[in-house]
Every structure is written in structure tokens, then in C-alpha cells.
Amino acid sequence: MNTLSTINNKIEKKLNSNITCSEENGAVKLEGEVKSWDEVVIAGQIAAKSKYRGVINDITVKGLDLPAFTKPHIVDKAIEGKKPDVMIIGGGIIGSAIARALSKWNIDILLVEKESDVAMHQSSRNDGMVHPGVNPHSGTLKAKYNVKGNEMFKQLAKELNVPFRRIGTYVLFDSFVIKEIGSAYLLSKAKKNGVKGVRRVSIKEIKKAEPHINDNIAGGIYMPTTGVCPPYEMTVALAENAVINGAVVSLNTAVLDIKKYKDNITEVVTNRGSVYPKVVINAAGVFSDKIAEMAGDRFFTIHPRKGEIALLDKNKGNLLDSVTSIVSTKLLKGNTKGGGLVKTAEGNILVGPSAYEQPYKEDYSTNRKIMNEVLDKNLPYVKGLNKGDVITYLSGTRAATYKEDFIIEKSQKVSNLIYVAGIQSPGYASSPAIAEEIERITIETLKKEMKVIKKVNFIKQRKGIPNLKELSKDERAELIQKRKEYGQIICRCEEVSKGEILDAIHSPIPALTIDAIKRRTRAGMGRCQGGFCSPLVADIIKQETGKELIDITKKGGDSYLLYKATK
Numbered sequence: 381m382n383t384l385s386t387i388n389n390k391i392e393k394k395l396n397s398n399i400t401c402s403e404e405n406g407a408v409k410l411e412g413e414v415k416s417w418d419e420v421v422i423a424g425q426i427a428a429k430s431k432y433r434g435v436i437n438d439i440t441v442k443g444l445d446l447p448a449f450t451k452p453h454i455v456d457k458a459i460e461g462k463k464p465d466v467m468i469i470g471g472g473i474i475g476s477a478i479a480r481a482l483s484k485w486n487i488d489i490l491l492v493e494k495e496s497d498v499a500m501h502q503s504s505r506n507d508g509m510v511h512p513g514v515n516p517h518s519g520t521l522k523a524k525y526n527v528k529g530n531e532m533f534k535q536l537a538k539e540l541n542v543p544f545r546r547i548g549t550y551v552l553f554d555s556f557v558i559k560e561i562g563s564a565y566l567l568s569k570a571k572k573n574g575v576k577g578v579r580r581v582s583i584k585e586i587k588k589a590e591p592h593i594n595d596n597i598a599g600g601i602y603m604p605t606t607g608v609c610p611p612y613e614m615t616v617a618l619a620e621n622a623v624i625n626g627a628v629v630s631l632n633t634a635v636l637d638i639k640k641y642k643d644n645i646t647e648v649v650t651n652r653g654s655v656y657p658k659v660v661i662n663a664a665g666v667f668s669d670k671i672a673e674m675a676g677d678r679f680f681t682i683h684p685r686k687g688e689i690a691l692l693d694k695n696k697g698n699l700l701d702s703v704t705s706i707v708s709t710k711l712l713k714g715n716t717k718g719g720g721l722v723k724t725a726e727g728n729i730l731v732g733p734s735a736y737e738q739p740y741k742e743d744y745s746t747n748r749k750i751m752n753e754v755l756d757k758n759l760p761y762v763k764g765l766n767k768g769d770v771i772t773y774l775s776g777t778r779a780a781t782y783k784e785d786f787i788i789e790k791s792q793k794v795s796n797l798i799y800v801a802g803i804q805s806p807g808y809a810s811s812p813a814i815a816e817e818i819e820r821i822t823i824e825t826l827k828k829e830m831k832v833i834k835k836v837n838f839i840k841q842r843k844g845i846p847n848l849k850e851l852s853k854d855e856r857a858e859l860i861q862k863r864k865e866y867g868q869i870i871c872r873c874e875e876v877s878k879g880e881i882l883d884a885i886h887s888p889i890p891a892l893t894i895d896a897i898k899r900r901t902r903a904g905m906g907r908c909q910g911g912f913c914s915p916l917v918a919d920i921i922k923q924e925t926g927k928e929l930i931d932i933t934k935k936g937g938d939s940y941l942l943y944k945a946t947k
């Protein structure tokens with residue numbers, strides 16, 4: 381085991397900087413100042429190779445001030461005095477899946493999310509891939525929950541009425557040497573991780589399934605269990621289903637402080653009042669380390685690893701019907717899958733994501749140079765794709781810890797705190813299995829304090845909003861008979877009707893911003909990216925809520941659509 385002085389020497393030798401290493405809460409704590417963010421990350425990675433349970437990286441960069449997390453504007457007493465049995469911090473896929481899993485029990489659940497909707501960070505800024513589970517290092521929590529989550533996804537999507545397709549991955553090798561090394565490596569990992577059906581495929585077989593794949597490949601590996609499912613839709617569906625089963629979701633609600641008596645959380649302070657929960661679940665994504673700090677229980681630091689994705693026009697969707705991934709030596713050694721081409725459940729092709737370290741947790745700008753590298757790497761592998769097909773770019777930041785594995789456990793120090801932290805990729809694919817484990821830990825913890833029994837009337841099905849475009853002519857006509865607004869198209873690119881938008885506004889978690897409606901209906905996701913329909917959607921929100929147009933936002937906070945009235 382590396383001692384603190386060994387870690388210290390290694391870091392100082394590598395960076396030529398004065399870094400202090402100490403032990404805190406079973407983790408290595410790093411302090412000092414360096415010249416760049418890359419050096420901060422390198423120091424953390426060196427420390428992570430030790431047997432300490434985590435790395436607290438407090439190293440700063442000369443001249444770099446990092447912003448605090450974005451907070452809601454609202455300050456009121458909406459949840460003051462609430463005493464939920466369980467308080468979940470974070471409304472991403474993880475918090476929402478946990479809320480739904482726990483809503484099977486007769487307990488009071490409060491989920492707080494600092495943004496104006498669920499799924500506004502990692503959980504809507506990813507590829508929506510339900511990875512098969514080959515890539516995570518064997519023996520990690522990532523490998524365990526990914527494989528199990530993948531198996532659970534189809535049934536979950538069916539219950540919640542979210543589109544899911546098991547489309548498989550073709551890993552393509554562009555040289556015979558890489559093919560031999562890569563195939564042996566992936567087949568052995570698949571075996572160790574328990575992923576079924578992974579096998580070698582010939583060029584002929586690949587071309588039969590995917591006729592537009594470039595001729596310039598040496599062969600591949602097929603992973604049949606890869607699935608795709610829209611991540612924002614799944615997150616909304618889980619949260620809605622939890623609400624239908626009695627959970628409360630409080631949006632625009634940020635946890636600002638945590639108060640304890642001895643080793644027990646007694647009060648959680650938010651901008652909407654103080655809450656007094658029996659159990660707290662930390663599912664705060666890139667800010668899960670901040671929540672740990674508030675609870676006086678630091679043992680890890682999140683270093684946001686950015687990923688950028690390009691979305692291609694649906695009219696090129698017919699050129700691919702699976703996930704393809706190009707293998708390089710870097711991919712086999714690195715922490716991420718290096719990106720590829722993904723046919724989404726909705727029919728578009730996604731390109732990416734990239735993966736690089738940078739200090740900002742909520743900076744979703746995209747970088748032209750990196751995006752070009754991603755496109756140049758992937759597009760040539762499918763004949764007929766080119767950069768002119770890109771309709772938009774997006775980015776997200778993965779919640780990576782220096783140990784690079786998930787943290788799914790009860791706090792060792794705070795008796796009523798549970799961690800679901802460091803949930804970077806493949807966190808989406810793993811989410812159903814993670815939720816099941818957190819359900820088990822939470823119920824076990826609660827049972828020490830109260831009687832907990834399963835609900836007899838748990839509603840596992842969710843109907844959701846009808847997707848008119850997918851219905852037959854007769855089914856559409858029947859709906860239009862019931863509500864004429866289903867016959868009025870608002871988003872022309874994605875063929876979304878006014879009726880669907882009204883459904884979103886009046887759903888269990890009301891969609892009151894342009895992006896919240898987009899996540900639920902796809903209005904604004906097509907070629908024109910909302911150029912035509914955004915004003916119409918804003919007007920419908922105005923009519924339904926009585927809000928003034930000037931107060932309607934794209935995504936909450938101060939993202940107002942209009943600056944001021946002119947007439």
C-alpha cells in the first residue's frame with residue numbers, strides 16, 4: 381500500500397510542485413497550488429492508486445476561481461417543517477429511479493431538485509445508451525450494476541411506456557493487429573463481467589446488418605445486449621411514476637446546508653425551508669461531494685469530465701441501426717468508451733461523446749476543435765454521413781471520482797446518510813439496479829426506526845403522453861375526436877400536436893418551460909431546433925398557466941425568452 385509519503389513523493393516528482401498529503405476520514409487529502417487543472421487531476425489520479433478509500437483533492441490552480449453551484453432564484457417556505465421518512469437530493473435518473481423504487485413502500489418521500497425540472501444535468505446530456513457492461517473494469521461496482529441494470533431496462537421501459545430498443549453494438553477494428561488484441565481483450569472482459577452473447581463477427585456479417593458501414597474495417601465484435609432509451613424521457617417517467625405513487629417532488633429546491641446532532645442528520649436547509657428527514661440520500665451528481673462536505677463526511681472529490689455530443693438529422697437515421705464504436709489502443713486503456721455512433725430510440729444518430737478533464741461542473745459550452753475531432757473520427761465509418769447532417773451539439777459533465785468507481789453505500793460516519801455518488805458512465809444503464817440496491821439499504825435503515833411495509837396499491841404502470849406520430853391513422857382520429865388539439869400540429873419537424881403539449885403542461889410534474897416540454901414531447905428537437913415552434917409553445921404555456929410571456933423561460937433561472945415588451 382502506498383503510504384502518504386510515497387504518494388507525496390510521486391506527485392512532487394511528476395508535477396514539481398509542493399503538495400501536502402494527509403489522511404482524512406479514511407481518504408487521502410491533497411492540498412497545495414499548481415499551475416493548471418490538468419495537474420490537479422494528475423495529482424488526484426496518482427493518489428487514487430493507493431488503498432485509501434477515496435481522494436479529497438483540495439489542490440487549487442493559481443488564478444482560477446471556480447463558481448459555486450447555480451442556485452434557484454426562489455426563496456420561500458414551500459417545504460418548511462416537512463418531516464419526510466426519506467429525502468432524496470437530486471432529480472437526475474438516479475434520484476428519480478430511487479424515488480420510484482421507494483414509492484413501493486408506505487413511506488413519505490421527498491425528492492428535492494435545484495433546477496426547474498428533473499433531468500437537467502447529466503441525465504439529459506448523455507447518449508442514452510444502455511451499455512452491455514463489457515467496458516467497466518471487472519470486479520468494480522460499475523461492472524456489477526451495469527450488467528444487472530441492462531437486464532432490467534426492457535421491463536422498466538415497458539412499465540413506464542418509454543421507448544426502448546435492444547439494438548446491439550458493433551465494435552469495429554480498423555487493423556488486423558488491433559482486431560486480434562481488441563477481440564481477445566473484449567471477449568475476456570465480457571466473460572469476466574458476465575455479459576451474454578458477445579462474439580466475433582466477420583466483415584461480411586457486419587456489412588449484412590449494417591450495409592452502410594465503410595469497407596475499410598478489419599472485423600469486429602458484436603455485443604447484442606446494448607440498448608437505447610431516451611434518458612430525459614426515462615427520468616421524467618420514473619419521477620412521474622413516483623409522484624403517482626405518493627412521492628413529492630420539490631423543484632427549484634437546493635440543499636444549502638445540513639445540520640447534525642452527534643452523527644445524525646437532523647435538519648436539511650434549503651432555499652424553500654428546512655426539512656427534518658429520517659434518512660437522506662445523496663444523489664446530487666457532480667455536486668455529491670459538496671453534499672458530503674455539508675454533512676461533515678468528505679471522502680471523495682468529483683472532477684467533472686466533460687463529454688460533447690453531436691446530433692444528426694433524422695433523415696440520415698436510415699444509415700445505421702445499431703451502435704458502432706471504433707477501437708483504438710487508447711480506448712482499451714482509458715476510463716471512457718471513447719465515443720461512437722449511436723442510433724437513438726427516436727431514430728436520430730448521435731456522434732460522441734468526447735471525454736476530457738476541465739474544472740467546471742455546470743459549463744455546457746461546446747468546443748469546436750474537440751467536436752471536429754469526434755466527427756472526423758466517427759463519421760467516415762458510415763457512408764453517406766457528413767458534417768452538414770449535424771443539427772445541434774450538446775455537452776455534459778460526468779461525475780467522476782478519482783477512484784473512478786460508483787459509491788453506493790451507507791455513510792461510515794453519518795448514521796442516516798446514504799451515498800449514490802460518482803455515478804458517471806455507465807450510470808444511466810446501471811440506474812435500475814442501483815435504485816434496487818438503494819431501496820434495500822434505505823428500507824433496512826428505516827426499519828430500525830419505524831414499521832415499514834410494502835404498499836398494496838403500488839401502480840407500476842405509467843401511461844405517459846400519447847405519441848401521435850407513432851400511432852395509426854385510426855388511433856389518431858380517435859384521439860382527435862376526444863380532444864381536437866391533438867389535430868393541431870405545433871412542432872412541424874417532430875410532428876408534435878398541441879394536445880401533447882397540453883398533456884405535458886398538466887402532467888404529474890408539470891412542464892412549465894420550453895425545455896421541459898421538449899423533454900416530454902420532442903417539440904423543438906428536430907431540424908429547426910425550435911425555431912418555429914418555441915414561440916407557439918411559449919404562448920400555450922402562457923394560456924394554460926396565466927403567466928406573462930415575459931416571465932416564461934427556456935430552462936428556468938434567468939433564461940428568459942424575451943428581454944422586454946416593445947409595444
Ligand SMILES: Cc1cc2nc3c(=O)[nH]c(=O)nc-3n(C[C@H](O)[C@H](O)[C@H](O)COP(=O)(O)OP(=O)(O)OC[C@H]3O[C@@H](n4cnc5c(N)ncnc54)[C@H](O)[C@@H]3O)c2cc1C
Nearest residue numbers: 470472473474494503506509635665687776806807808809
Ligand atoms: C456526455 C455524457 C454521455 C454519457 N453517456 C452515457 C450513456 O450512454 N450511458 C450511460 O449509462 N451513462 C452515460 N453517461 C453517464 C450518465 O449520464 C450518468 O451516470 C447519469 O445521468 C447520472 O445520473 P445522476 O442522477 O447521478 O446525476 P444528474 O443527472 O447529474 O442528477 C443530479 C441532480 O442533482 C441536482 N443537485 C445537485 N446539487 C443539488 C443540491 N445542492 N440541491 C438539490 N439538487 C441538487 C442537480 O441539479 C442534478 O439534477 C454519460 C454522461 C455524459 C456526461
